[in-house]
Amino acid sequence: MDYVIEMLDIRKEFPGIVANDNITLQVQKGEIHALLGENGAGKSTLMNVLFGLYQPEKGEIKVRGEKVKISDPNVANRLGIGMVHQHFMLVDKFTVTENIILGSEPKKKGTVDLKKAEKEVERLSELYGLKVDPRAKIRDISVGMQQRVEILKTLYRGAEILIFDEPTAVLTPQEIKELIEIMRALIREGKSIILITHKLKEIMQVCDRCTVIRKGKGIGTVDVAATNPTELASLMVGREVTFSTDKTPANPKDVTLSVKDLTVKDARQVEMVKNLSLDVKAGEIVGLAGVDGNGQSELIEAITGLRKSSSGSIHLNGKPITNLTPRKVTDAGISHIPQDRHRFGLVLDFPVGENMVLQTYNKKPFSKNGILNYKEIYKKAESLIKEYDVRTPSVYTKARALSGGNQQKAIIGREVDRSPDLIIAAQPTRGLDVGAIEFIHKKLIEERDKGRAVLLLSFELDEIMNLSDRIAVMFDGKIVSEVKPEETTEQELGLLMAGSKQQKAGEQ
C-alpha cells in the first residue's frame, strides 16, 4: 500500500491527560481521509503533531515512506503538508494575493513582485475551480471565499497533503456543496486530504476512508463505502446514538414572544429586518431558517436588547420589551444562547465558575450588598457542571481552556437554569459533535415540554427539521413562509431560503 502520510503509535501527553494514546493514522495518496472524533477526542492534537506544533512523546511519522521529524510548521510546509485552519488566519485589510504570499513573498530587486504573485494565484485558482479574485480585499469577501484563500495559501506553498480542520462549520449549505467540489478537484490533481470533522453526512459524501478516535485512543480505520452513519456515530461516541430526536407533538399555549412590524437597521443603516412579524408560543419550538445574512442575527439582537430597532414592537407575555437594555430583557424572562459563544457567550479569561453567573452575579445568593459570595457561586457552578455534563478540570479553570462543546454546554446550562419564559438559541450546536448535539437537542425539547417558548436559529437544515414544531423561513429581512416540518422537505426549505416563494405554490 502506498501511504503518503503515516503516523504510527503517536503518543502525546499534556499535564494530567493523555491527549493521544498510541494513535495510528495512515493516509493513502489521492484519497480524502476523514479523522472523526468527538470534541476533545484528540483530533486537533494529532494534527498539530503532524503540522509540527507539538512534539509527540512516542511514535514516528513517515512522509512518502520516509521517516521524518517535524519540529515546526516550516518543516511541515517543506514536506508538502498544509493546514486549512478552522479559524482563518488572514489580514483583513490585505488583498487575497497579499495574504497568500505573506511570509514567502516573491522578490524583484528587493521589492515584492505582486504581479507575478497575482498571476500565480490566478493560475492556481483556475486550476482547482476556486474562482477567487486575487485583488479583492479580505474584508470584502464572504467567509466561504476567505476559506478558499486559506486553501490557496497552502497550495501556493506547494502543499501535497492538505489538512482541513472542520471546514464546513462556518459555511452555508451552498458553500459546503462548492467546497466539496473543490476537494474533489484537489484529489483529481493528485493531492491528498485529511478532513477533520464530526459531521457524518460529509464523511459519507466525500471521504474514502475514515479513522475514528475516541477519548485519545485510536478506534480504527474503516472504508466509508462499507459503513453507514449509525455505525460511524457509535464508533465515535462509544454507544448507540439516535439521530432523529424523539419528541412528542408540541402543545402550544399562549403567545410568549410577539414581534410586530419590526424594522432593524445594521451599523451601515441598511434595513436588515423589514417590517417583520413573528409569534412564538409557550411550549413550542419555532425554527428560524434562512441563509446567513438575511437578518436573523439582527432580529435576535433586537429582541435581546443588543441592537435598537427603528420601528415596530416586541412583547413578552404581553408586556412591551421593545428597545429595553439587555439586562431588562434578561430580567423580563429571556435567555439567549448567542451565536458567537466566544464573543458574547463567555468571558474566556474568567474561570468557568465566574462565567456561570454572568447575568446573576449581582443577585442573591451570589452577592449581597455588593459583595460576592464565591461559595455560592462555585456551588452553583459545580451543580450546573454536573447537570450539563461540562467536562472541565475544575470550576476554577479558565473558560478558554475548555473545548467548544463544553463551553457551549456551560452556556446552555447557565441560560436554561434561569428558568426563562423564552429561550433564544442561535446556532446552539455549531461546531459540536453528535454526542453534544444530541444532549443539547434533548435539553431544548425538555424545556419546551416544561412550557417554555423556544426560538431556534440554525443554518443546519437537519437541526431545523428535527427540532422545530414550526419553521419560519427568513429571506431578505422578512419571514417569507411558515411551514410545518412534517409537511415540508429539505429541498423545499432550501428553495424558500433562496427566496423563491412561488415555487412552493407551484408544487402543490
Place this chain on the structure above:
Amino acid sequence: MFSNRLVNILIPIVSVFLGLLVGAFIMLGFGYNPLLGYLSLWNGAFGDSYFFGETLRQVTPYILSGLAVAFAFRTGLFNIGVEGQVIVGWLASVWVGLAIDAPMIIHLPLAVLAAALAGAAWGFLPGLLKAKLGVHEVIVTIMMNYIALYTSNALVRNVISDGKDRTERVPETASLTSEWLASLTQYSRLHFGLLIALFAAAVMWFLLNKTARGYELRAVGFNQDASRYAGMNVGRNIILSMVISGAFAGLAGAMEGIGTFGYQSVKGGFTNIGFDGIAVALLGGNAAIGVVLAAFLFGTLKIGALNMPTGAGVPTELVDIVIAMIIFFVASSYMIRWFLLKIKKEGK
C-alpha cells in the same frame, strides 16, 4: 522542572538579577567597581534608619501610582494619564491644606479627599470620551498630562501664591508628616501616607476580587461584547474604572503634596511618579500585593542610587543608566518568561 507558579515568581527575581548584572558590566566598562557601587546602593537604601525612612517615603507614592495603572489595566484600559492625575492631586491637597482653617481631624481627611477627587476628575474625562465617543484613552490621557502640568504651574504662580515659584507650606493640621515617624528615622521625611498607600492596595484587592462591581469591571476589561450581552453597562464601567484609577493617582499626588514636601511648586517637567507607576504595575503583575512589592523595589533603587556617587564615585548619569537597565530587564520580563518556559520544556 518548575511549576507555572514558580515561573511567575522567578520572572521578577531573574529580571532584577539580570538588570543588576548588566548594570555591573556597565560600571566595570567605565572603570568603576560594581561591588562597591551596589554596596553603596544598598547602604543608601537600608544603611541606617534615616535611609530606610527615606526609602519607605519614596515607596509610598509609587504604590499608589502603581495601583492606579494596575487598576486600569485590570479593567482593560491603559491609563497613561497617571502622571497628570498625580499633579492635580498634589495641587488639590496643597490647596485645600492652605485654603481651609480647621482642626486636623477634619482638615487632613479633607485634603486627602480633595486629592483623590481631583485625580478622579482628571480620569473621568478620558473615561467619558472613551465610553461615549470611542476616543482612545492613551491619546487623551497623554494630552491631559500636559494640561495638568501647566494648569498647576499657572495656578501656583498666579492664584495660590503671589507670583512666586512655590506655595506656602501647608499647616500642621493638613500635613501627613509625623514627629514620631521622623524621630524614629533620624528625621527622614517618612510620613503617615504609607498607611494610606497600603490601605489603598487592600481596597483595590477587595474591590476587584470580592465585589459585584469588581466582577463587572473585570468582565468589561476582558470582553466588552460578553459584558453587554450579560446586561452590564459597558460605558459606565469604563468611566468608573478611569475614575477609580485617577483617584489612586490623585492620592499619590497627596503623598508628595501634604506628605513629603508640604507645598506645590512650579514644575519644569513631569514628576515621573506616574510614568514609573507603569513600570511598577507591570513588574507587580497588576495585582495589589505585587504592586506593593514592586513599588518597594523602585523606591529602594531610587533612594539607594543617591548614595552611589558619594559611596562609590559613580557619576549620577551612570547611576541613571544602571537603574534604567534594571527597569529595562524587569519591563521586558516577557523575554525571561519565554526563556524560562523553554528551559522548562527541555528539562522534561
